[in-house]
Amino acid sequence: MSVESAVRDSALSERSVSFTKEQIAAYAQASGDLNPIHLDDDFARSVGLPGVIAHGMLQMGLAGVVAAEAAGGPDKLTRLYCRFAGMVVPGDTVTFTAEPAGPGKLHLRAVNQKGEAVLTKSSADFKS
Amino acid sequence: MPPTFAAAYSLGVTAPQLFGDDEAAVDFARLLHAEQEFTWARHPEPGETVTSQARVASDVSRRGMRFLSFETDTKDEAGEPLCRSRALFVIRP
Numbered sequence: 001m002s003v004e005s006a007v008r009d010s011a012l013s014e015r016s017v018s019f020t021k022e023q024i025a026a027y028a029q030a031s032g033d034l035n036p037i038h039l040d041d042d043f044a045r046s047v048g049l050p051g052v053i054a055h056g057m058l059q060m061g062l063a064g065v066v067a068a069e070a071a072g073g074p075d076k077l078t079r080l081y082c083r084f085a086g087m088v089v090p091g092d093t094v095t096f097t098a099e100p101a102g103p104g105k106l107h108l109r110a111v112n113q114k115g116e117a118v119l120t121k122s123s124a125d126f127k128s
Numbered sequence: 129m130p131p132t133f134a135a136a137y138s139l140g141v142t143a144p145q146l147f148g149d150d151e152a153a154v155d156f157a158r159l160l161h162a163e164q165e166f167t168w169a170r171h172p173e174p175g176e177t178v179t180s181q182a183r184v185a186s187d188v189s190r191r192g193m194r195f196l197s198f199e200t201d202t203k204d205e206a207g208e209p210l211c212r213s214r215a216l217f218v219i220r221p
Contacts, residue, residue: 032140035156047157048220056161057139061132068131074171077131081165 011100013069017062018093019054027058054088062096063108063119070098070106071126079125082108086118094118104128129174134166138200138213142182146198152184154196155219162195163216169209178202178210185214192221 028038033055036043041051060082068074088094093113101107104126110119147154172178182200189195200213 031135032144033135035159037157043157056164057132057135060164061130061135064130064132074129074131077168077171079165079167080131081163083163084161 011070011106012098013066014095014097015062015066016093016095019058019088019090021052021090024052024054024058024090027055027061031055031057033057050087050089052090054090054092056082056084059084059088059094059096059110059119062094063098063110063122064124066096066098067106067108067124067126070100071124072128076126076128077124078127079123080108081124082122083120084118085120086112086116088112088118092118098124129171131166131168131171133172134168134202134211134213137172137178138166138180138182138202138211139215141180142200143198143215146182146184146196154217158220160218160220161215162218163214165214167212169211172202172204172210177205182213194219 024038028034037049038052038055044052063082064080068077071077094110097109098106106124108122108124112118146152147156180200180202185197185199187196196217198215202211204210
């Protein structure tokens with residue numbers, strides 16, 4: 001482990017994830033949410049979407065990863081809240097950030113490669 | 129256990145009943161997940177059996193959009209609370 005990573009901020013956590021159709025399809029199977037808007041481009045377009053879109057819960061799962069890192073472990077989380085403000089489509093790269101916001105509180109953010117927020121007003125609480 | 133495994137035990141077991149209910153008239157294809165909150169008393173362990181019960185907390189239409197709020201309580205085998213989920217779904221026109 002490098003010195004830089006060893007001394008990183010103890011409570012700020014960030015990661016970027018590139019979304020793919022395969023990953024969204026895998027999440028559909030894992031979560032049981034088999035809504036065709038996540039699986040079938042033609043169907044998604046027929047209901048006015050740009051094509052398949054990522055599940056909100058897939059985004060929230062990734063927000064939960066950075067929140068758990070910032071909180072000191074997944075079992076520390078007592079609350080997780082996400083507002084799904086923008087669609088995420090295959091090919092998007094989204095940066096998820098958990099940032100300290102007072103004792104036991106985190107602000108969660110997710111911004112795509114165009115700088116558009118895909119999660120807004122999102123937050124987590126944790127216990128020590 | 130990943131915290132958002134709650135998607136499986138809170139929503140996965142209850143939401144299909146809502147979406148499949150003809151009287152609820154939820155158009156699955158026009159449904160978007162707008163907000164989600166989970167609060168945990170504790171996180172379940174692998175091997176536990178949990179029970180989830182859900183209710184429609186509110187159902188309002190505004191400017192052609194329908195806002196459906198759905199709450200789920202999950203308890204452990206002793207009946208102690210584990211997780212409360214609040215989901216807001218928006219059904220587009």
